[in-house]
Amino acid sequence: MSEIWIQPTGGALGADVYGVDLSQPVSDATFKTIAEAWGEHLVLRFSGQKIDDPTLMTFSARFGELDRVPIAAAGFDRMDSGVVDQAREWVAVIANVKKNGKAMGGLGSYELVWHTDMSYNPLPPRASLLYALEVPPDGGNTGFLNMYAAYETLPDELKRAIEGKTCIHDSSRNSAGELRKGFQTTYDVSKTPGAVHPLVRLHPVTQRKALFLGRRPGAYIHGLSIEESEKLLDAVWAHATQDRFAWYQKWRIGDLVMWDNRCVMHRRDAFDEGLRRLMHRTQIVGEPVLAG
Ligand code: OGA
Numbered sequence: 001m002s003e004i005w006i007q008p009t010g011g012a013l014g015a016d017v018y019g020v021d022l023s024q025p026v027s028d029a030t031f032k033t034i035a036e037a038w039g040e041h042l043v044l045r046f047s048g049q050k051i052d053d054p055t056l057m058t059f060s061a062r063f064g065e066l067d068r069v070p071i072a073a074a075g076f077d078r079m080d081s082g083v084v085d086q087a088r089e090w091v092a093v094i095a096n097v098k099k100n101g102k103a104m105g106g107l108g109s110y111e112l113v114w115h116t117d118m119s120y121n122p123l124p125p126r127a128s129l130l131y132a133l134e135v136p137p138d139g140g141n142t143g144f145l146n147m148y149a150a151y152e153t154l155p156d157e158l159k160r161a162i163e164g165k166t167c168i169h170d171s172s173r174n175s176a177g178e179l180r181k182g183f184q185t186t187y188d189v190s191k192t193p194g195a196v197h198p199l200v201r202l203h204p205v206t207q208r209k210a211l212f213l214g215r216r217p218g219a220y221i222h223g224l225s226i227e228e229s230e231k232l233l234d235a236v237w238a239h240a241t242q243d244r245f246a247w248y249q250k251w252r253i254g255d256l257v258m259w260d261n262r263c264v265m266h267r268r269d270a271f272d273e274g275l276r277r278l279m280h281r282t283q284i285v286g287e288p289v290l291a292g
């Protein structure tokens with residue numbers, strides 16, 4: 001039996017977890033090491049895994065209650081997804097591939113801009129776990145941002161400006177910036193639909209403060225004029241999305257990457273639509289957002 005070994009990426013966040021075969025039951029001791037590493041490194045990568053959907057679900061459920069697959073987000077028939085019956089409610093397919101001419105999953109091959117998963121909900125998911133079944137030889141890399149570091153390094157003036165403030169997280173657009181079904185473009189950001197969250201979030205486990213941004217379009221800081229809000233958000237976003245807070249995952253088949261959605265933002269590079277990329281994803285139900 002090999003021993004678990006955590007290797008930080010050396011970047012702003014992220015670590016590899018070696019010596020764990022996720023197709024086998026994970027002991028409590030091993031799980032404890034994983035959970036601690038996750039708290040410290042925010043994003044974990046398990047490479048060379050070979051797991052089916054029920055196993056992905058079982059492992060994911062160690063981190064909390066599994067979230068249901070978002071129904072509205074599915075521009076496709078879930079029966080075509082290739083996910084086994086007992087997992088269909090819990091495993092989302094992120095893919096550009098088609099089966100019999102029908103999309104097997106969501107999010108296509110286009111760029112996904114920096115975002116926090118489903119932060120337009122009052123209780124955004126705690127975590128997402130993304131498992132690669134098919135990957136293009138290049139393109140489609142996923143970037144992650146360390147939002148603790150982004151907060152801690154904010155210039156004092158910006159820190160003071162956002163202190164105690166809340167922000168609207170736009171529910172009308174997806175992570176590609178496209179308008180969702182049933183929504184209209186909001187021209188007045190102070191009327192954007194979506195959840196309202198503190199700009200500084202206290203992580204319930206690590207007790208560290210993180211900058212909490214959902215996505216830039218449609219955002220609005222309460223208590224400011226639209227002009228002031230736009231200016232402040234532009235400055236905070238420009239700070240938070242610097243390369244020095246980011247680390248990129250270049251996918252290989254069998255990679256399982258999990259991120260802490262409470263202190264990490266992510267994005268995805270576009271890739272050639274003629275290439276195949278197929279991922280299975282679980283999400284963990286979140287807890288109430290604490291102001292930092
Ligand atoms: C997601 C997501 C990124 C990717 O599944 O929430 O943003 O690399 N995916 O596909």
Ligand code: MN
Pocket residue numbers: 115116117175266
């Ligand atoms: Mn996402």
